[in-house]
Amino acid sequence: MVKKGKVYADAVDDCMKNNSNDPTPCIALVTKQIKELEGAIAPLRKESTGLQAKIASAKKQISGIEYQVGELGKKLIDKEADLELQKILMSQRVRKYYIDSKKFSPLLMFFSSQSSENILQQYTWFQSIISQDKNVISSYSTEIEILNKNKKDLEVQKVKLATLKKSMEDRFGFLSGEIKKAETYKAKLNQDLINLEAQRIAALNLPKSVGSGGISCVDDRNLDPGFGSGFAFFTFGIPHHVGLNQYGALGRAKAGQSAEDIVRAYYQNIEISGGKEGETVKVNGKNEFGQSFNNESMNIEEYLKHLYEMPTSWPEAALQAQAMAARSYALRVYSEKGWLAPSQADQVVKKELNNERWISAVNATRGKVITSGGQPIKAWFASTAGGYTFTSADVWGGATAWTKRLRDTNGEINSFDDLFAKAYDRESPCFYSAQGYRSEYNKTAWLKPAEVADIVNVVLLYQKDSSIQNHLCFKDNSSGCTDTWNPDKVKLELKNRGGTPFNSISSASVTDWNKSEGRTNTLSFSGDAGQVSLNGSTFKSLFNIRAPANISIVGPLYNVEKR
Secondary structure (H helix, E strand, O other), X not given: OHHHHHHHHHHHHHHHHHOOOOOHHHHHHHHHHHHHHHHHHHHHHHHHHHHHHHHHHHHHHHHHHHHHHHHHHHHHXXXXXXXXXXXXXXXXXXXXXXXXXXXXXXXXXHHOOOOHHHHHHHHHHHHHHHHHHHHHHHHHHHHHHHHHHHHHHHHHHHHHHHHHHHHHHHHHHHHHHHHHHHHHHHHHHHHHHHHHHHHHHHOOOOOOOOOXXXXXXXXXXXXXXXXXXXXXXEEOOEOOOEOEEHHHHHHHHHOOOOHHHHHHHHOOOOEEEOOOOOOEEEEEEEOOOOOEEEEEEEEHHHHHHOEOOOOOOOOHHHHHHHHHHHHHHHHHHHHHHOOEOOOOOOXXXXXXXXXXXXXXXXXXXXXOEEEEOOEEOOOOEEOEOOOEEEOHHHHOOOOOOOOOOEEOEOOOOOOHHHHHHHEOOOOOOOOOEEEXXXXXXXXXXXXOHHXXXXXXXXXXXXXXXXXHHHHOOOOOOOOOOOOOOOHHHHHXXXXXXXXXXXXXXXXXXXXXXXXXXXXXXXXXXEEOOEEEEEEHHHHHHHHHHHOOOOOEOOOOOEEEEEO
């Protein structure tokens, strides 16, 4: 398992080196490896579970034998005591018989006042009693012999069972170790997949925050691609769903929540500490507005006054929450690498001071930092969470104590309609949007029914044979996806493996989604080949490999629309 894991790791490393600009083929490679690893772990888990049951059974049998040995020991003690008592009684009877027999003679019997018949009866009775005693002693001896034999047999069985139990425990320990190694490597593969998905989404150049050039999501539902009916996949929120939800802060501020209420809503295991206004940071690099900074030293409060991360027209509570998050992020990142980029790579900073409303928010929170374990946190924030935030481990890997999964709504959610009505960030133009486009179709993300059928066929084919993943990408790639199969070839290969391919999809819908965490679980597709249900996560991964151009599903919660 370890050797195979190294082969996997080398393949992934090579793929990532050769495809730094386009992670699509590596996503397919990692997805395939995860599936293969799950297949390898399954029999180990099954054997391990069986061994656990056998070990438990052996323990139970050993306990039963120990109980039986104990009971036999008690019986042996009782029988041995009875035997000793019987021996004493017989000894006394034999002695009395011997003494009496010395007194007995024919002459004595002739002159005795007792009748000779009584004397003979007495003599016969003594012999009978002694004979019975001999029989009882013989019986006790036989029972004791049998009990001892049974006890020895049980002791032998106990030793054999204990040896078998030890052997099974050793095997169970080995299997547990192999499963742990496999699970560890599987976690690494999952992390690789997360990183690759993040690279693909990064290629869309989605704005990370409201202040990094503005939010310009377009609602494709209002656009005509020019080819009639079709389908588009709409993601809730952009881009990373971790930390402070800026449009969520807007909604919470409008609902009357304070800046500290907002901060505590989006981060956990934190304190809000003061006294950091004297810190200094350095800014280096170019921002989105063409301005350059050359390792310029700035007091943290002065730095924040040049920050452009949230519309200054928003309520004071939202601005102050943003100021505390930005201050914390800046101090943590500066302590880790010694400088801050003035762009959305870190935080957007301009040469010019921001306006008075923003400066007022900075002054109102002067020196206030969000800390965890006594240290400023990397207080990530993003424009729109789509009603749900996630941990850093969910999105990038690498667990942190302060990020959290949050249903960011003002009530229970039972449907997408509820989410549209109750999510705090529902005002964002990117709350519900399709990402990516094709210029030839009015810059929309709409897909033709045959194109969706092709993606569904790819998922069905992958489920039957994951080894052909290097043929499933949208375009050829010299490293990860060579000899890409066109839709007709995918149909043929699916048929060859016993599947029934679709030529066209007539309806598609999300049939199940996690309303607590915000994840699409299951989708249903109907068409000329019937109806199929597909796993939401698997569909998303393969969609992002097969969908044309840069059309992508960028978050865990998404829906499908038909026009």
